[in-house]
Amino acid sequence: MTRQHEPEQYLSFQSGADVFACNILQVKEILEYHRLTSVPQMPAFVHGVMNLRGTVVPVIDLAQRCGRPASTILRRSCIVILEAGQAEQRQYIGMLVDAVHEVISLTADAILPAPAFGNHLRPDFIAGVSHWQQRFILLLQMDKVLSVEEMASLSAPAAMQIKAESHCLMN
Known part of the structure; x- marks a missing residue:
């Protein structure tokens, strides 16, 4: 049997009107939504942080990370805990989803390349598209969506602004 015919497992989830999926091997656990602690000076998509058995885990809002309005917390809202980052610096990141x-x-032969146009997501976020139960599912490239380096660089200008403002106040 060739590799193309061996199935891989994906976790499917909802964010707004879209159905997404990610490789199940990156998923560590799924938690019921509970209130998070907000962190000042973070990008808008960083919803807050949570304590996961003694580890501080940042939680991003998938909708906002994808350029959409912030998620509304509903009864089925969940936090999916994923492992992200490079091999030497793997860390847990929570992802807020609607369900x-x-x-x-x-x-592999059921996964099609993402269309080059008409898509509201960054092309590097999409690993492919598949048809499942009369719907299209966007397969996310989680290492891109949860890029620790990129998210850190997006919060750096705010930190630099604070440093610049405090420097001006001292002079």
Whole structure:
């Protein structure tokens, strides 16, 4: 049997009107939503942080990370804990989603490349597209969506602004 016909498992979830999926091997756990602690000077998509068994875990709002309005917390809202980052600096990151659906199995030949136009997501966020139960599912490239380096660089200008303002006040 060739690799193309061996199914891989993906966790499917909802954010707004879109159904997404990510490789199940990156998912560490799924938690019911509970109130998070906000952190000043973070990009808008960083919803806050949570304590996960003694570890501080940042939680991003997938909708905002994808350029959409902030998620509304509903009864089915969940935090999906994923492992992200480079091999030497792996860390847990939470992702706020509207609902988690199910684990699905897809073969490589069932995954199509993302269209080059008409998509509201950054092209590097999409690993592919698949058709599942009469819907299209966008397969996310989680290492890009949860890029620790990129998210840190997006919060750096705010920190630099504070430093510049405090420097001006001292002079």
